[in-house]
Amino acid sequence: MLLEYTAGRLAPGEAAALEAHLESCARCREFARSQKMVWQALEAWEAEPVSLDFDRRLFARIEQAPLSWWARLTGQVMHHAVPVAAAAGVMILAGLMLERPAVTPVAPPQESAQVETLGPEQVQSALDDMQMLRDFNHLVRADSAEPRM
Amino acid sequence: MEKRVQRDMGALAVTLDYDAELMLRVKDGDGASFGVLLEKHRTSVVHFLYRMVQNYAVAEELAQEVFLRVYRSRESYEASAKFTTWLFRIATHLALNALRDGKNEKFQERLDDESPDMPARQVSDARPTVEQKMVYQVRLDEVRRAVATLPEKQRAAVLMHKYEEMEYSQIAKVLTCSESAVKSLLFRAYETLRARLAHMA
Numbered sequence: 608m609l610l611e612y613t614a615g616r617l618a619p620g621e622a623a624a625l626e627a628h629l630e631s632c633a634r635c636r637e638f639a640r641s642q643k644m645v646w647q648a649l650e651a652w653e654a655e656p657v658s659l660d661f662d663r664r665l666f667a668r669i670e671q672a673p674l675s676w677w678a679r680l681t682g683q684v685m686h687h688a689v690p691v692a693a694a695a696g697v698m699i700l701a702g703l704m705l706e707r708p709a710v711t712p713v714a715p716p717q718e719s720a721q722v723e724t725l726g727p728e729q730v731q732s733a734l735d736d737m738q739m740l741r742d743f744n745h746l747v748r749a750d751s752a753e754p755r756m
Numbered sequence: 757m758e759k760r761v762q763r764d765m766g767a768l769a770v771t772l773d774y775d776a777e778l779m780l781r782v783k784d785g786d787g788a789s790f791g792v793l794l795e796k797h798r799t800s801v802v803h804f805l806y807r808m809v810q811n812y813a814v815a816e817e818l819a820q821e822v823f824l825r826v827y828r829s830r831e832s833y834e835a836s837a838k839f840t841t842w843l844f845r846i847a848t849h850l851a852l853n854a855l856r857d858g859k860n861e862k863f864q865e866r867l868d869d870e871s872p873d874m875p876a877r878q879v880s881d882a883r884p885t886v887e888q889k890m891v892y893q894v895r896l897d898e899v900r901r902a903v904a905t906l907p908e909k910q911r912a913a914v915l916m917h918k919y920e921e922m923e924y925s926q927i928a929k930v931l932t933c934s935e936s937a938v939k940s941l942l943f944r945a946y947e948t949l950r951a952r953l954a955h956m957a
Contacts, residue, residue: 661798
């Protein structure tokens, strides 16, 4: 309490009570006197003004200061997040476009579809037609080979 | 951002000082609030460090490091204590490290010889005589020597108590010790100072 008293930080009521005690206590009175002297001596140690370029130097250091590995990592990730995401999006889109023909089946020619869908009856009919055409050709050749009178 | 500040404040169920609110704004990306904090605390931090290490160049270098750390720690800042408690904890930590690393080892030489890079000391009297200047210089050197002889934690406690007008509880938080430990530190420190400076009465 004596330290706070000599520092002038006691409430008025407390200070008055302590001063009443000091009237009757030589030991506390001597303590308070010597402590006040120390306080005044410390008061005499006046502070020096801060350099005018303190802030400029500080902000220069803030801009140049290396970050911790975590801050550097997160900072780089955040710094490059947008361009990286954009690049990834473009690559995905390009990939989808390149893959598209392979994914979508190419439409086969119409004829192939018809061949693939020919039934046995149609095949037999085609063979019959070819046989009929051969027979017709044979008859024509036979007619042309007979001697003319 | 205001909501964020209010939510943090409510969650902590404490009445935050304005500095802590400013720091939360810095955390939210408000660089101007960092400028306000710097303007408000620059001088006290530099002076505290100067009286700790008693070397002006080292003190400013350390103060730069203090504010650099404050800025770089903004993302992880939690307003769980007074801003100045956090600020002076960083400053004290750096000062103690500097003292242990011997960064101010030239200090003793400068006490004996006038330091060329030390700013001109201010004297209270506007027009002191040569004799008054000499007396003041002698008394000032005695005070500086007396403070320099204190153990580091005692020194930090006295400087925070005397010049920063901190209460025991806040000094205890800065030094991460109990209030009774702070009272003990201060009692022993002032006892030493009374013994060394008694003749100045």
